Amino acid sequence: MIVVTKVNIDDGSTIWAQGGIAAVLDPADTTQAHLADTLVAGVGLCDEAAVEVLVTEGPGRLHELIALGAQFDRNPDGSLALTREGGHHADRIVHAGGDATGVEVQRALHAAVRRDPGLQVVEHALVLDLLPGADGRAAGITLHVLGEGTPDGVGAVLARAVVLATGGMGQVYAATTNPSVSTGDGVALGLRAGAVVTDVEFVQFHPTVLFLGADAGKGQQPLVSEALRGEGAILVDAAGTPFMRDVHELADLAPRDVVAKAITRVLLEQDVEHVYLDARHLGAGVLAHRFPTITARCRQAGIDPVHEPIPVTPAAHYASGGLRTDLDGRTSVPGLYACGEVSCTGVHGANRLASNSLLEGLVFAGRIGADLARDLPSQAEPRDLDTPTGLLDPGVRPAVTEAMTQGAGVLRSAVSLADTLGQLDRLGEKTSTDPGPSAWEATNLHTVATALAAAAERRTETRGCHWRTDHAGADERWRGHLLASIDADGELREQYEPAR
Ligand SMILES: Cc1cc2nc3c(=O)[nH]c(=O)nc-3n(C[C@H](O)[C@H](O)[C@H](O)COP(=O)(O)OP(=O)(O)OC[C@H]3O[C@@H](n4cnc5c(N)ncnc54)[C@H](O)[C@@H]3O)c2cc1C
Incomplete structure (x- = not known):
């Protein structure tokens, strides 16, 4: 098996995860309660069968990760230490290194990959497109090897099955918690290959990233995990007034969309750039022990959370949508999986x-592995590849991210989205003569931005993390999914499908 990754194997969102992994491990907790909390957050659009798989198989997969070597924080009696996060009605978040869960998960997985003689890792190789098979199945991938210790150049890898695990698309916005590699390549690649993409309008904006000043707020921003609110930190405005108690029964631990919207409302009403997260009452001991990463990052920015409130603002964080899969991770293109x-x-x-x-990554990766072990397809005959045309000038990237931030961010409306789509249309004319990696990334960002803004424009309601200022509240007629695909003429097509 070959694992291809565009920079180093550690460069993805996983290593940045702070809060932890949700799983029912406390005898007082139940999978039904985890299921119920997940369905509430998903506001009528979760696939209940998929959530059932997630919450019932989750604890087993977590124990497999522990067996692989991952070390999570424990109580003095040796049991796993569990905390609570927004939207959960029970303590079910497993964490490591206080607030450095991703570092430990990535370390354990990386070590397991190194130990496995059946895995070949190719780093510094940008996957470009799916290599199509003559019979419509996936036959492999094309890639651009970036010349770190190997010759720079474009090539192909034949494969009996392709599993995309390319992460999110946060870089489509000007400010995000995602690292620079999160440019939506997998979704764009899948669309070009004819796969169905869904729910891309549901971008989660994390309510609290560290506000570093208006000029510093571009690209990846430092996260201030909601686990801090789980331990008692409170959101306040510039006057020190807490504002979440009047908004939701869970106050500061309300679901993320509720908190992000409440903060955005304060920013607009008070015409300010940030609110504050007050964690002073947790004390120096808790901050140092449970939140060493956040405390150190704040101090690096000249803010001491022991003595002063932390300035925070929302930023793009998580893509709830993506390549549509079944319960075994299969996309609509035979032989192409997404995880x-x-x-x-x-x-x-x-x-x-x-x-x-x-948790989703752990559970569905396990199911993909089992599916491939059961039913690994034969090698498809590759079709001849067309020379890529229409790749965009890498110089369009800042304009794409600005258009998305202005018109398709936490707040959206018909006017703002039409403006964003108009800008994206014009930017789509600026093609590149050099088909290098930067042109591919710019093209991918533009493709996912267009799909996202088009779906956001079409969905004339407010639901979950999609907030339309011109359509307050959820509309029963929209309790369904927008499915996007690219047709034979290269046009983006959308189709509505009622939720199951
Ligand atoms: C700051 C932060 C904190 C978070 N905290 C939590 C948390 O506490 N709990 C939680 O459950 N979730 C959390 N999340 C979300 C979670 O971390 C991610 O959803 C998850 O790690 C994604 O894992 P992944 O394997 O899908 O992608 P990633 O970990 O992002 O890995 C994607 C990989 O694909 C590679 N890649 C991308 N495109 C290409 C290409 N074209 N060619 C080759 N390689 C490519 C990347 O380089 C990378 O190695 C957090 C996210 C962030 C950013």
Whole structure:
């Protein structure tokens, strides 16, 4: 098996995860309660069968990760330490290193990959497109090897099955918690290959990233995990007034979309750039022990959370939608699988419940592995590849991210989305003569931005993390999914499908 990754194997969102992994491990908790919390967050659009798989298989997969070597924080009696996050009605978040869960998960998985002689890892190789098979099945991938210790150049890898695990698309916005590799490549590649993409309008904006100043707020921003609110930190405005108690019964631990919207409302009403997260009452001991990463990052920015409130603002965080899969991770293209944030298995619906995404990766990766072990297809005969045309000038990237932030961010309306789509249309004319990796990434960002903004424009309601200022509240006629695909003429097509 070959694992191809565009920078180093550690460069993805996983290593940045802070809060943890949700799983029912406390005897007082139940899978039904986890299911119920997930369905509430998803506001009518979760696929209940997929959520059932997630919550029932999750604990077993977590124990497999522990057996692989992952070390999670434990109580003095040796049991796993569990905390609570937004939208959960029980303590079910497993964490590591206080607030460095992703570092430990990535370390354990990386070590397991290194130990496995059956795995070949190719780093610094950008996957470009699916290599189509003559019979419509996936036959492999094309890639651009970036010349770190190997000759720079374009090539292909034949494969009996292709599993996309390319992560999210946060870089489509000007400010995001996602690393630079999260450019939506898998979704764009899938669309070009004829796969169905769904729910892309549901982008979760994390309510609290560290506000570093208006000029510093571009690209990847430092996250201030909601686990901090789980331990008692409170959101306040510039006057020190808490504002979440009047908004939701769970106050500061309301689902993320509710908190992001409440903060955005304060920003607009008070014409300010950030609110504050007050964690002073947790004390120096809790901050140092449970939140060493956040405390250190704040101090690096000149803010001491022991003595002053932390300035925070929302930023793009998580793509709830992606390549549509069945319960075994299969996309609509035979032989092409999707796993993790690039996929849309149906577990998140209109909004992801905190710490369900690492869990989704664990559970559905296991199911993909089992499916391939059962039924690995034969090698498809590759079709001749067309020379790529229409790749975009890498210089369009800042304009794409700005258009998305202005018109398709936390707040959207028919006017703002039409403006964004108009800008994207014009930017789509600026093609590149150099088909290098930067042109591919710019093209991918533009493709997913267009699909996202088009779906957001079409969905004339407010649901989950999709907030239309011109259509307040959820509309029963929209309790369904927008499916997007690219037709034979290269046009983006959308189709509505009522929720099951
Ligand atoms: C700051 C932050 C905190 C988070 N905290 C939590 C949390 O506490 N709990 C939780 O459940 N979730 C959390 N999430 C979300 C979660 O971390 C991600 O959804 C998850 O890690 C995604 O895993 P993945 O394997 O799908 O993608 P990633 O971990 O992003 O990996 C994708 C890989 O694909 C590679 N790649 C991408 N495109 C290409 C290409 N064209 N060619 C070759 N390689 C490519 C990338 O380089 C990368 O190695 C957090 C996310 C962020 C950003």
